[in-house]
Amino acid sequence: MITTLVIVLLALMASAYAVCGVPFGYLISKKSAGVDVTQVGSGNIGSTNVARTVGLKAGALTLFLDAAKGFVCVYLAKLLLALALTGGDLAPFAPTGEFGWTIAMVFMSAVIGHIFSPYLHFKGGKGIACGFGACLALSWPLALAILIVFLVFSIPTRYVSLGSLAASISLPIFSAIFYWPINWGFEVPLIFAAAAAVWAHRLNAKKLLAGEERTFEVRDGKDDSVEHSDDSVRELEEVTMEAAKADAARAPKAGVGLPFGDEPQLKTEIDEAEDDLDVVSEEVDAFSNALENGEDPLEALDALEDEDKDE
DSSP: OHHHHHHHHHHHHHHHHHHHTOOHHHHHHHHHHOOOGGGSTTOOOSHHHHHHHTOHHHHHHHHHHHHHHHHHHHHHHHHHHHHHHSTTOOGGGSTTSTTHHHHHHHHHHHHHHHHTOTTTTTOOOOSHHHHHHHHHHHOHHHHHHHHHHHHHHHTTTOOHHHHHHHHHHHHHHHHHHHTOSOOHHHHHHHHHHHHHHHHHTHHHHHHHHHTOOOOOOOOTTSOSOOEETTEEHHHHHHHHHHHHHHHHHOOOOTTSSSOTTOHHHHHHHHHHHHHHHHHHHHHHHHHHHHHHTTOOHHHHHHHHHHHHHHO
16 A cells, blocks of 8 residues: 555656646747746746736636646545545545645645746746645635735735735644644645745845835736836836926026027927937837837847938
């Protein structure tokens, strides 16, 4: 029986890792919008970044499929182990059961597979949606508890990462509370899974502490601001346009620059400033379009400069 247990469990863990490593966010973004989601926004394949950079529908579909793959892997593992070891009896595979630790091991494999996807050079998501789906099959009270924690921390603040970190940290805590005395065979895999999720959020944690983390916001099915070098293109465009308009409309002070009252020369300066404004606007548009299309923005600016030279 021990040999059977080891063989079946290892096969199920490997399967969970492989299945949950499927990057649905990457595939959906490529298929629906031709966007490589690993190159835009935060670069993450999870539902939050997909919703921000591709659209709300794509983000919702990613969320569902990531949760579904986790649930299916753990639930099927429970059924197959029961058939192989107990003639179909699921009771020993409950969290407090004799073989509850085996399902926890499959749960851990599912979360790690999503975070370290074998199909993306061992880079992937952050394990939250997949982990929630897997937790539903592992223990629905635990899944409900961490969902409540996630909502309590993320909705008021609009920081998805804060809710995700809180839910990850709370998972082994709730497990210890719900299934006291602690069954370490069940608890340890949950600790490892939670640690992997927290590790995946390490940059978010730094941004939260520094007050630089982005809140979750989707506009018109697609977020208008795509991150690049810590600043959004939309913010860059707004600031640049406002500054350029202010420069174009501002008359020189008396005794500084143009002699006050020299209207012909003043009009010439304003016309030149407006021309500069048009150039800046074209460059910002080219920069923004290149990012949205997954192209190199610097090459787009060079191409625009070449066009101006030709003209």
